[in-house]
Amino acid sequence: MSGVAKVPRGRPGQPKPRVDKAARGQAVLDAAVAAFTEKGLQVATMQDVADRMGVAKILIYRLYPSRQSLIDALFGDMLATIEADAERPWGGYGSSLARLVQMSRAANPKLALLLLRDARGAPEASAWREALETLLTRLIEPFVAPPENASEAQHATCQHAARTFMPFVIEAWAAGVEETDGMDDTTRTRWFGEIVRAWREATYTAAGLTPPALPLLPAS
Numbered sequence: 001m002s003g004v005a006k007v008p009r010g011r012p013g014q015p016k017p018r019v020d021k022a023a024r025g026q027a028v029l030d031a032a033v034a035a036f037t038e039k040g041l042q043v044a045t046m047q048d049v050a051d052r053m054g055v056a057k058i059l060i061y062r063l064y065p066s067r068q069s070l071i072d073a074l075f076g077d078m079l080a081t082i083e084a085d086a087e088r089p090w091g092g093y094g095s096s097l098a099r100l101v102q103m104s105r106a107a108n109p110k111l112a113l114l115l116l117r118d119a120r121g122a123p124e125a126s127a128w129r130e131a132l133e134t135l136l137t138r139l140i141e142p143f144v145a146p147p148e149n150a151s152e153a154q155h156a157t158c159q160h161a162a163r164t165f166m167p168f169v170i171e172a173w174a175a176g177v178e179e180t181d182g183m184d185d186t187t188r189t190r191w192f193g194e195i196v197r198a199w200r201e202a203t204y205t206a207a208g209l210t211p212p213a214l215p216l217l218p219a220s
Contacts, residue, residue, distance in 0.1 A: 025063050025073075027053060032070055037110045041118040041125055046070070068124045075128035078115055079135070081107060086139055090214075094193025096139075097169070098185065101176035109177050116174040136166045143196070143214070144203045157207040165199060 031052040035044040046067055050057040064070040085103055090096070104112035119129035141162040146154050175181040176188055183191060204211040 021063070024059075028060055028063055028070070029074055032074060033108060033111050033114065036114055036118070041071075041114055041122040071122075071124045071128070074111060075115055075119065075125060078108075078111055079128060079131055082132070083135065086135070092193065093197050094189040094191075097172055097176065097192045098189040100173050101185070101188070104173070104177045112177055113174060116170055116177070133166055133170075136169055137162055140165055140169070143200050146207065146209060147212070150207070150209065154207040154209060158203060161199070161203040161206075168195075 028049065032044075032049045035048040035052045038044070039048055046060050046064075047057050049070070050060050053060075060070075064073060081103065082100070085099055086096075088099070091099075115125075115128065115132060119125035119132075141159070144158045144161045146158045150158075172181070172188075172192055176185075181188060201211055
C-alpha cells in the first residue's frame with residue numbers, strides 16, 4: 001500500500017472530516033476546463049478530468065453523474081454571467097465588446113474560449129452554443145430595430161442584419177480574449193465601436209429607414 005495517499009478519517013468513534021462539496025465541485029470544474037482545453041471538448045473524457053485532479057473517476061461521478069451534467073454546469077454558469085453583464089446600461093459604441101473581453105479574462109478565459117471556439121462541434125455543448133447565439137442576437141436586435149410602421153421587407157432587412165452581425169461579435173470577442181487581433185484594449189474598443197456605428201447606419205439605409213437615436217441599451 002506504499003505510495004497510496006492516506007485519506008484522513010478521524011479517530012474511531014469520531015465523525016469523518018467534513019468535505020467541502022462546493023470547493024470539491026469547483027475543483028472538478030477547473031480540472032474539466034483544463035482537460036477540455038488540452039484534449040478538446042469533443043475528445044476529453046471523465047477519466048481525463050479525474051486524472052487531471054489525481055482522483056478516482058467515481059469521485060467525479062458523485063458530483064456530476066455524466067459528462068453532459070459536467071458540461072451543463074460549466075456553460076450554464078458562463079451564460080448566466082453573460083446575461084447578468086448584459087443587464088448593465090449601454091456604455092457607448094464598443095463598450096459591450098470591451099466588457100465581454102474583460103469579463104472573460106477575469107472569470108475564466110479558457111472556459112470562455114471553449115464556448116466561443118469549440119462548443120459548436122461538441123454534441124453535449126451545442127445547445128449552449130445555440131443559447132449563446134440566441135442571446136447575442138437578442139441583444140443586437142435593438143440596435144437595428146425597425147419602427148412599428150415599417151414594412152415586412154424593412155423588418156426582414158433589420159432582422160437579417162442582427163443575425164449576420166452575431167458571428168462577427170463572437171469572433172471579435174474570442175480574438176480579444178486570446179489577444180490575437182494585434183490590438184490593445186483601447187484600440188479594439190474604438191475599432192469595434194466604429195464598425196457597429198457604420199453597420200447600424202448601413203442597415204437603416206438599406207432598409208430605407210432613418211436611424212433613430214440610440215437609447216441606453218444593455219447591448220453593443
